[in-house]
Amino acid sequence: MPKAARFSRYGGPEVLTVEEVPLPEPGRGQVRVAVAAAGVNAIDWKIRSGFFAGSDAPDEPQGTGFDLAGTVDAVGEGVRSLRPGTAVFGKAATGAVATHALADADGLVAKPDWLSFPLAAGLPVVAETAYRTLRDLGLRAGHTLLIHAVSGGVGLVAAQLALSRGATVIGTASRGHHDFLTELGVRPVEYGEGLLERVRGVTDSVDLVLDAAGRDVLGLSVELTGDPDRVLTIADGNAGAHGVRFSGGGPDAAPLPEVFAEVLPMLESGALRLPIQQTFPLERIADAHRLSEDGHGRGKIVIEVG
Incomplete structure (x- = not known):
């Protein structure tokens, strides 16, 4: 049965x-x-x-x-x-x-x-979400992107897609993930109290923020970018209070063939892990x-x- x-x-x-x-x-x-x-x-x-x-x-x-x-x-x-x-x-x-x-x-x-x-x-879910959120943020070569919870599935795929497109990526993660993230080309910072200062210690400016954590980091993210339109969350239901966009897919989801036209060659070559x-x-x-x-x-x- x-x-x-x-x-x-x-x-x-x-x-x-x-x-x-x-x-x-x-x-x-x-x-x-x-x-x-x-x-x-x-x-x-x-x-x-x-x-x-x-x-x-x-x-x-x-x-x-x-x-x-x-x-x-x-x-x-x-x-x-x-x-x-x-x-x-x-x-x-x-x-x-x-x-x-x-x-x-x-x-x-x-x-x-x-x-x-x-x-x-x-x-499927992590690749589509990463692809869609980078699209909706308007990521371009030369941007500095901060990803909260970069060691999770969405964060890892988004980070590697952004790096392949010529962006600089900073990511919040616990200390145990930092060596792996550094191997990928991500600049890791530990989350928690003092995060604002730690991010500013590794970059002069943050252009865009993807929040995949939902740990009350939206206010800090808006402060770093200077514009709530440059911040997008997939995890914090309080987005509206900060003027930040919440992305949940639905009718805005990216077609999977389009997503995997980019993702599969990167996976096969080892450029995405x-x-x-x-x-x-x-x-x-x-x-x-x-x-x-x-x-x-x-x-x-x-x-x-x-």
Whole structure:
């Protein structure tokens, strides 16, 4: 029987269970993917915890996860671009942490042979978010970009994309990540009290700020850039109080083929690195969420399913 990680009430990681479920059938424009691996992102546990909820409990059991990699095993009406047996990765239309998941065909990209399923599963959300936020910030060669939480998935991809485009990148991270970040070409600074002075100690000016941390750094970021339009957050719901833009994707999301036209060649050549922090089996999805919520990791957490 197919299995899926689901939750029927909001709360901590303990509300997640792995259950037998009916085999999902693809609708028009969709495919069914036999999932090999699924990525874990902060948005997953925020949804599970009820952060965005307007009620005490979901109306019905909910799946979890958006990122997946696997093999197409059924196609819905109108799908011409993908066939059963094609290895793909991208965003799921239903919970990705499952043995089988549905996805819109245009939300998937063919997986090259050199790319592993676990790494492919860790890419879609972080790569699209990094690409989109740099686009919306208007990053150009010669800019100095400050990234808060640069050692996380979004931060790492955004930093390496920005560096490849000729920008200087400063990033906040805990001390244990500094050597790795320096290898990439990032100028790391430790977050916490005194951050403003530490940033000013490594650069004369900051042109743009990407906040991937959500740790009350927006006021400081506006002070560094001198203009709230030069600051963008994906993690702080208090953005409006600082006049800062909040980017959550949705209709503004970048098309995955466009994103990976830039990202995949960099990955293949080694110009972009995205470490996998830890992998878990499907049955340990709750532990994966705990690790993600704990923060301070480097790179991606991945669920290996098949």
